[in-house]
Amino acid sequence: MNDYDYFLHHPGDEFVEAVFLDGWDYQSLWGWELGYYFLQLWRNDLPDKPFLWITPVDRPLPWSGCVALAMMCATGADPVSVSRALRILAPPAVQSPxxxxxxxxxxxxxxxxxxxxxxxxxxxxxxxxxxxxxxxxxxxxxxxxxxxxxxxxxxxxxxxxxxxxxxxxxxxxxxxxxxxxxxxxxxxxxx
Structure with missing residues (x-):
């Protein structure tokens, strides 16, 4: 598993993956289905119901960045932690920009x-x-x-x-x- 497994994920390729964000990592999921991304966030300390559940029917998320934004807003986590939890960081740099x-x-x-x-x-x-x-x-x-x-x-x-x-x-x-x-x-x- 790498922090960049889903960097530039091609919408249309279905998957379901765990969300690896501290405090949210026991049951939280994200993935692609029905033409959009979805996100389920479950707080580890409140495992009886999802804290946030965004389905393609409720709120279309067309890009993985939309999932990252929703997750950042819901959890208060910083952008790097969110991107790492979703494994959408870019591969390591090979040269200076x-x-x-x-x-x-x-x-x-x-x-x-x-x-x-x-x-x-x-x-x-x-x-x-x-x-x-x-x-x-x-x-x-x-x-x-x-x-x-x-x-x-x-x-x-x-x-x-x-x-x-x-x-x-x-x-x-x-x-x-x-x-x-x-x-x-x-x-x-x-x-």
Whole structure:
């Protein structure tokens, strides 16, 4: 079992897996069925009924990031813990994305005339450790350069916001999505 078994899961491939989040790991499940993801969260200290149960019929979750967002909001866990519990972190980095970040940041600063570019700038500056807020979740950031897992987890939450809350027209969030995916895929050698 790896923290990245379900990174970029292809919607349509049915599965049911345990959720490995401390305090929620005895009975909690997530998976894909009926065209969407589902999530059942059971608190370990209250095992008689689910704390949260999202079915494809009740609330469609089209991407694994939507599951991560719902889980983060329900449990109060941080994005990395949630992404690790669902095993949707990116595979380990094989190279530094620093040069690509610097190049993309400079390019976006030259064309920073819209919200899309502003979203990319926010994400790239956060990836360099220059922002006090995470660009996707909006959570406070203690500073410093985020780890590869931090970037992936933030991308998962931002993707969840984009797809589940139907804000695909949110140019800023779309810019964040593009920038964080560039950082991740550069780091894992897929760009």
């Amino acid at each position: 620093y040069a690509v970040i610097q190049r993309e940041l400079a390019e976006n600063r030259r064309h920073a005339s819209d919200d899309y570019c502003a979203g990319q700038i926010d994400a790239y500056e956060w990836a360099l450790g220059h922002r006090a807020r995470r660009p996707g979740s909006g959570l406070a950031w203690s500073g410093g350069v985020p780890t590869h897992d931090d970037v992936t987890a933030e991308w998962n939450i931002n993707t969840g916001r984009l797809y589940e809350q139907a804000v695909m027209t949110d140019k800023h969030a779309s810019g964040v999505d593009e920038a964080l995916s560039t950082v991740i895929f550069t780091a894992i050698g897929k760009r």
